[in-house]
Amino acid sequence: MEILVVVIFILGYLAITLEHNLKIDKLIPALGMMALLWAIIALNHMQVFEVNTELLELEPAELEGTLLHHLGKTAEILIFLIGAMTIVEIIDYFNGFETIKNFIKTKSKRRLLWIFGILAFILSAIIDNLTATIVLITILQKVIKDRELRLWFAGMIIISANAGGAWSPIGDVTTTMLWIGKKVSAAQLIEHVLVPSIVCFVVPIFIATKMKIFKGEIELEEHIEAEQKTPSGAFMLYLGLLSIVFVPIFKTLTHLPPYVGMMLSLAVVATFAEIKSRRKFSMTTHDGESDAHAHHSPVHHSLGRIEMPSILFFLGILMAVAALESLGQLFHFAEGLNQTIPNTDIVVGLLGVGSAVIDNVPLVAASMGMFSQPMDAPLWHFIAYSAGTGGSMLIIGSAAGVVAMGMEKIDFFWYLKKIAGLAFIGFFAGGVAFVLIRDFILNVTP
Numbered sequence: 001m002e003i004l005v006v007v008i009f010i011l012g013y014l015a016i017t018l019e020h021n022l023k024i025d026k027l028i029p030a031l032g033m034m035a036l037l038w039a040i041i042a043l044n045h046m047q048v049f050e051v052n053t054e055l056l057e058l059e060p061a062e063l064e065g066t067l068l069h070h071l072g073k074t075a076e077i078l079i080f081l082i083g084a085m086t087i088v089e090i091i092d093y094f095n096g097f098e099t100i101k102n103f104i105k106t107k108s109k110r111r112l113l114w115i116f117g118i119l120a121f122i123l124s125a126i127i128d129n130l131t132a133t134i135v136l137i138t139i140l141q142k143v144i145k146d147r148e149l150r151l152w153f154a155g156m157i158i159i160s161a162n163a164g165g166a167w168s169p170i171g172d173v174t175t176t177m178l179w180i181g182k183k184v185s186a187a188q189l190i191e192h193v194l195v196p197s198i199v200c201f202v203v204p205i206f207i208a209t210k211m212k213i214f215k216g217e218i219e220l221e222e223h224i225e226a227e228q229k230t231p232s233g234a235f236m237l238y239l240g241l242l243s244i245v246f247v248p249i250f251k252t253l254t255h256l257p258p259y260v261g262m263m264l265s266l267a268v269v270a271t272f273a274e275i276k277s278r279r280k281f282s283m284t285t286h287d288g289e290s291d292a293h294a295h296h297s298p299v300h301h302s303l304g305r306i307e308m309p310s311i312l313f314f315l316g317i318l319m320a321v322a323a324l325e326s327l328g329q330l331f332h333f334a335e336g337l338n339q340t341i342p343n344t345d346i347v348v349g350l351l352g353v354g355s356a357v358i359d360n361v362p363l364v365a366a367s368m369g370m371f372s373q374p375m376d377a378p379l380w381h382f383i384a385y386s387a388g389t390g391g392s393m394l395i396i397g398s399a400a401g402v403v404a405m406g407m408e409k410i411d412f413f414w415y416l417k418k419i420a421g422l423a424f425i426g427f428f429a430g431g432v433a434f435v436l437i438r439d440f441i442l443n444v445t446p
Helices: 002-017 027-043 063-093 096-103 109-127 129-143 147-166 173-180 186-208 233-254 258-276 289-296 298-303 308-326 329-340 344-354 360-370 378-393 399-408 412-418 420-441
Strands: 048-052 057-061
Touching: 002 027, 002 308, 002 329, 027 063, 027 308, 063 096, 063 173, 063 233, 063 258, 063 298, 063 308, 096 109, 096 129, 096 233, 109 129, 109 147, 109 186, 109 233, 129 147, 129 399, 147 186, 147 378, 147 399, 147 412, 147 420, 173 186, 173 258, 173 360, 173 378, 186 233, 186 378, 186 420, 233 258, 258 298, 308 329, 308 360, 329 360, 344 360, 344 378, 344 420, 360 378, 378 399, 378 420, 399 412, 412 420
Parallel strands: none
Antiparallel strands: 048 057
16 A cells, blocks of 8 residues: 555656646645545555654554644644735735835846845845745836846846745745754754855856846836835835744744744734724624725735635645655655765755756655754755755746746746756855855864
């Protein structure tokens, strides 16, 4: 039966990877795979285990208890993401991101490239790389008229956004998973991965500034449309960003799970959103007022716009990987992998390259069940860097790349020819920087 479990997982994984070819949303195979795996385990009374990381062995456990344990850990990530997504949507409700356009004053293509790269790097560390990419490409479409030039800028934004998300516990789903899963702490993640991430985006942008496409100046549109201005936009932008940044601080002070801090931040932002929209906050609605309230409330509007397909996909894939972990298969696979390739740096590097082809969420979820290193071991920091930045090498390798592909209709082979090489150089340079810092500056044992 264990062979059947592995076969179903592989087939589901392939369906997720080939979602564009099959034209089936990846949440469908993820949810189906998750349900089938746990059903097979239950119907065949297969023995499940919990991994004792201190003794590096498997201990028998009850199925219901194991299922609830993994569901609880998965729910922590999902509730955290729902809170973050809602705050971002509230900012967008007030057109807060239009404020960012005020930072763009130069006409120089090179300076503009640095501005967009730095904004992508910083924003992705706060509001996640996917949202940062959407915001900046929306602004890019209003600033640059030449489509060919805009595609180049979009490609560099993808690299910068993925690099920015890798060093922040709230910047990418994979780093959030590692953080909530107690594999890394916020302070140690930043200390180990920040510099390599900077190298990862600075090197490609520096090389790009030497290219002919980025020489000269562009014509800037000096005005912002009146309907896009809202009096509270800037306030809600800064409040929303500060509230998200507050979450790691809250966790450090209280030692409570991150989703608790995110819910507090959401409550604060939602309160100001209701006040700023000049509406009375009400916990209940009556009769025909319900629809009107839901339509006009910024909080209800924002909750209706969060990416539920993404939330369900994460539920499916994380619980499917948990099934393999509970059967002990990931643990045994890790043992075989370590015997075949003793150098974990090579293994993690291949994980980064693989994330350009295969979704990095299941890759990181699998690695969390494969390796037994303690919290803040260099391995986890390297996984955060590799999985976060490796996806930049292909347009389909990251959520940022996929959304940019949709917004600008970027051709897969155009990206492969023009941007992939720069992304690989950045990924490799950052990886070398990580190893050098780890071995010679921080002097930490791998």
